[in-house]
Amino acid sequence: MAFLFKSKTKSPQELVKIIKESLIKLDQSNQPELNKKIHEDITKALQLIKSILSGSNLPSTQDTSIPNNNSSTLTNTDDLTSSNSSSQTSSSPEIVAQLAQDIYSNDLLQIFLLNISRFEFESRKDVVNIFNLILRRQIGNRWPTVDYLANREQIIWIALKGYENPDIALNTGMVLKEMLRHEVLAKSLLYSDRFYDFPQYIEQTTFGIACDAMSSFKECLTRHKSMVSLFLEDNYEQFFTMYSGLIQSSNYVTKRQSIKLLGEILLDRSNYNVMNKYISNEDNLKIMMNLLKDKSKNIQFEAFHVFKVFVANPRKPAPIEAILRRNKEKLIDFLRNFHNDKDDEQFNDEKGFLIIQIENLK
DSSP, X not given: OGGGGOOEEOOHHHHHHHHHHHHHHHHHOOOHXXXXXXXXXXXXXXXXXXXXXXXXXXXXXXXXXXXXXXXXXXSSXXXXXXXXXXXXXXXXXXXXXXXXXXXXXXXXXXXXXXXXXXXXXXXXXXXXXXXHHHHTOOBTTBOHXXXXXXXXXXXXXXHHHGGGOTTTHHHHHHHHHHXXXXXXXXXXXXXXXXXXXXXXXXXXXXXXXXXXXXXXXXXXXXXXXXXXXXXXXXXXXXXXXHHHHHHTOSSHHHXXXXXXXXXXXXXXXXXXXXXXXXXXXXXXXXXXXXXXXXXXXXXXXXXXHHHHHHHHOTTOOHHHXXXXXXXXXXXXXXXXXXXXXXXXXXXXXXXXHHHHHHHTOO
């Protein structure tokens, strides 16, 4: 009759259920001690899910008692951990597949992001790790979680909106960047109105959050080059109207990072058509000429790398050439004294080239 006392390993379905039920219990409880126990159960379940997805050995999750469904928490304090620390179980591909399916069918990824602010510090990090692990899960040429998220775009929006909450912004930012590694998910964000929320997260948040938001913004615009090129061509006016505000921001960090990113975008070969359109616009040239005189030398330097594209263009439109010719003497004098203390051979060569190009304007 020994089989009657055989312990039962927690199944993926049970782990998912524990998290969902624990969140409901948190809503219903106002007892600090009980809440502490509920958080412990959530932490243990998250750690086990993370271990299964990572393929590592994990403690056997055994039930040594019958769960009491009327209890406001798990019956046994060791319900999610092994009573025998030496007992180990490996996460087989079948277990991983079952866990992933249970996560999808229970909308657990969305639940994670909607509730991450309620989790304790270490649990938030576990949520990020779980997202990263399940997003990287690949079967042949398929990315099951990417396919799942492509049909649930609201999860991307929730991750982006996390920048509004300082307590979780860096956690949701890491999740967002992991999603943006996949072209179909990055495209969903780029082509949505929510993409244009980035400036407020870049300009109106704390330094750390602003830098993280800028990093996600850059990921959107630089990783998937062919797709981004088409996006910029199709949405040129709307995008660069927004971007013009960033490069003229009163925030030093925003301005500097935005000008630097603009240079990277324009000089990328895949964006050749976009570059030609940008450097054919008189207003864009005037903005760069003003930025060359910014009080910050770093911003001047970043602006130079965009300005040089206007000057180096062998087929300058007449209005662009007219502006350069009208300011010919001033520009030559300015460039001859521009950052002469910089020990950068390439920069000095480029500066010399621009001076020659401007001198040759007739």
